[in-house]
Amino acid sequence: MSDTLVRLASQLADDVVAAMDEMGDERFFTEVAQVISASSQSLEEAFLTEVRIRLTEKQARAFLERRLAEYRAARPTPPRG
Template structure:
């Protein structure tokens, strides 16, 4: 991994932590704007890292929801069937 990718990955992790703390799910846009003023390359890498991590969060929530629904359906089935 190159310098830009390494910095973007760390900045994305830190930004997501701040987003969770302050409850602002669009805060990464502000960070991206700050980056855009000084390094378009880092901005693009950062936004890619953010999108990947946000997508992963959404997919994990979906998986947890499906497993929870499945487990609930097992406990609701009629045992005489």
């Protein structure tokens, strides 16, 4: 893939994921992908990959934060002295 294609897909994915968060529409990226697919299958594929990476990272980060908070809440506090 060309550097331009990856850069554009990445920038667009950042903007679309931010818009999804603002609008509360977790499927908005599919509408954007349809618009892209009318002109460029390569850009559509790169964009969808970039979106999936971001969404997966958000899920993994939320899981990490939740599990770490559970761990910290469950461990005994060392005595002060």
